[in-house]
Amino acid sequence: MLEQSPPCSEIIEDIEDLISIQDIGPKERYSSRKNVKVQVKKKNINNLPIPVPIGDNIPGIQKIYIKTWGCAHNSSDSEYMAGQLAAYGYKLVEDKTLADLWLLNSCTVKNPSEDHFRNEIETGKKQGKHIVLAGCVPQGAPKSSFVQGLSIIGVQQIDRVVEVVEETLRGNTVKLLGTKKENGKKSGGASLLLPKVRRNPLIEIIAINTGCLNQCTYCKTKHARGDLGSYPPEEIIARAKLAFEEGVVEIWLTSEDTGTYGRDIGTSLPELLWKLVEVLFL
Incomplete structure (x- = not known):
């Protein structure tokens, strides 16, 4: 078939910018560790629950909920991200209320799917969930107000989803966008x-x-x-x-x-x- 298819967390522009000699995780597989850019997250002006950092017990007990909108290409990307997370030890769950982190893979072709994506983000925030955004919406419009303060993984960076999820669970906000x-x-x-x-x-x-x-x-x-x-x-x-x-x-x-x-x-x-x-x- 062919188809056309805790309160003061850190904001890190690229996960490669994060340096911590105590941390043991997948980022140690990468050698680039320079040009650190860190800034304090702004106050929680909306009085929404702030996701509690997991700590150093990553992975092993964390549950991940993955939601996908859009085309078959997006579905394939989600399957790849699910595969890497499962291989690293995370548990994938269908019940989002049980999940520690929501991975939301978006579509920007039609307004309804983008609206659903935005609504799901707000739901996750209200429930105090850690959230990672993926797909075409944050990639194509990373300055949109509703994606600010959340971790983003680019459409060509899905092979680094474990790193992004790990740092998000630790309370950091990561933006990983780029073109291979x-x-x-x-x-x-x-x-x-x-x-x-x-x-x-x-x-x-x-x-x-x-x-x-x-x-x-x-x-x-x-x-x-x-x-x-x-x-x-x-x-x-x-x-x-x-x-x-x-x-x-x-x-x-x-x-x-x-x-x-x-x-x-x-x-x-x-x-x-x-x-x-x-x-x-x-």
């Missing part, structure tokens, strides 16, 4: 070979590219996903083979501009499909 590049050009994003927790164990959603070639005046997704960035065919094929080995019987190829796949890397959608047929069905 290979050889000076925009890439598809996080690796397709990351662990996954599929909502439907029989269906694998593979994002073959991100962004698009157009600049439609009515569409805000361009501001979030940016220009076209295609995944190499070999990485897509490797993901498909892995999925079938894990019991998947159906594959969806998705993106924001599926028909333009490969134009930025010298290939095309028909070529990709023939390669998939050769590897998977012959």
